[in-house]
Amino acid sequence: MTRIEKGSKNALMAKRIIFHYLNYGHDTIANLAKKLNLSVPTVNKFLEEMAALDIIKVKGKLEMSGGRHPALYGLNPKACYFGGVDIKNGTVSMAVLDLCGSVVTKTDNIPFVCENTTESLDELCRLICEFLDTVPVSRSAIMSLNVNISGRVNPRTGYSYSYFNVQDQPLADILTGKIGVHVCIDNDTRAMAYGEYVCGSYRNDRNVVFVNVSWGIGLGLILDGKVFYGNSGFSGEFGHMVTYDNEVICHCGKKGCLETEASGSALHRKLCQRLDAGANSLIADRYRANGDITLDDILDAVAREDLLCLELIEEIGQQLGRWLAGMINIFNPDTVIIGGVLANTGDYLLQPIRVAMRRYSLNLVNKDTKICLSQLGADAGVLGACVIARSRAFEDMLE
Ligand SMILES: [Zn+2]
Incomplete structure (x- = not known):
């Protein structure tokens, strides 16, 4: 794609037009002018220039009853x-x-x-x-x-x-x-x-909290439609909030982090402790034979409705939901998305999170917050x- 000069007076306009089409797919000149608060001739001129650079192309005509059928413009998918x-x-x-x-x-x-x-x-x-x-x-x-x-x-x-x-x-x-x-x-x-925000069905939401429940716990924030980075790009270290008065050393070196009680690594540790104490499970023999078990083995046992694993997943969901309630109170988001590999357990994780989030967040604040599972999963x-x-x-x- 031919480059539009960085810092040029046209650059900001080109950016607004590109982001508009990334958000809405295609649109007529009249609609684009209205949404960008510009005159139709101005938008027309910019679109012609961007079409000459092969960034914009005509995508068809707007279907309407009677009268003219205005052209729909959109991005050229092969531009880059x-x-x-x-x-x-x-x-x-x-x-x-x-x-x-x-x-x-x-x-x-x-x-x-x-x-x-x-x-x-x-x-x-x-x-x-x-x-x-x-x-x-x-x-x-x-x-x-x-x-x-x-x-x-x-x-x-x-x-x-x-x-x-x-x-x-x-x-x-x-x-x-x-x-x-x-x-x-x-x-x-x-x-x-x-990825969830852009490629899932959340584009109409302005504020989204995404929780990655995998071996550790991470948080991604979309605030007012934009990724929130924090001052140095380190925002979202939710898993290392010190929330427990326990003696479990987290991989960050501190103890009592949220991850030590509510994460894939916590699930693994708790299961091993229960099996060592004599509890039974579909994967107990495998654990005793190998001396260890993988997170995938545990998730597989959840899929087979192993009662001990289900109990531990529920416990993790309750703990996580309790601390996520604080996120609802702070950010008042449209949606909280539960993703990461533990989200593959579906309702077994989601329901306890949901109940705890409702229970521990402020009623008026959580009333219109959706709590759902990742749509894209591993993608x-x-x-x-x-x-x-x-x-x-x-x-x-x-x-
Ligand atoms: Zn930590």
Whole structure:
């Protein structure tokens, strides 16, 4: 795509038009003029310029009874493409979307062990390059690619502090150099939140709280329709709120964090303790034979309605709902979305969360807040990575 000069007087207008069409799909010149508070000739002039750059194209005519049928304009899906990489526990998912958000290529479950080493970073770059070679668009057509990384990430500076901080240079710059496509990085939960917001059915909501209930607990905030980053990009560390007077050491080094009682790691620890104390379960034999059990084994047992695992999931939901009630009181959101791998247990996790959230939040505040499960499931991260790359590319390019 031909670039609109950054900082030019037309850049802000181009950005408003692009974001309008990203939100609404297609629209007539008259409607666009009304929504952007501009005259029809002005909008017409901008659309002509953007059509000449191949960004905008006519999508058809507005169906209406009688009279003229005005042309509908929208984004040209082939104008440019965006990539996303989502690092999960033991695997990586990757995708490329066109400008309008349709999936061009997506691949999941590629084995990858994420470690804070140069070798692990090199392997990640090799996997991304291998994937990009299979995508039916050239790398030069991919305007930007976002990599989701867990832990502390500063998307503005491109530094990651929990993983791949083995060199002095910002991680985003290292990845850009190795992959040959502009790369940005973001926190994995924030990307999942934005993925749900843009690719799920939440576009009419202004304020959304997304909770990633996986091995740890993360929180992604969409406030007034925008991703909330905080001062240095570290917002959303909900899991490390000190909420319990217990003696359990969290992986952050402190004790009593929310994660120590309400997360995948808490579920795992509690189950092992119960089995060690002689409780029975469908996976007790497996645990005793191997000396350990994986989170996937536990989730599988929940799917088979193992009573001990169901009891522990319910306990975790109650604890989580209690602290999420505080989020409702603080943010008064339209929607709270429960995502992450534990959300695969469906109502077994959702119902206790719902009851506790209602019980512990203020009645008037929670009355119109929806509490629901993630719609995208395992795809939230990778699709979120792609749409974060897209938003940031236009924000950065046209600001
Ligand atoms: Zn912690």
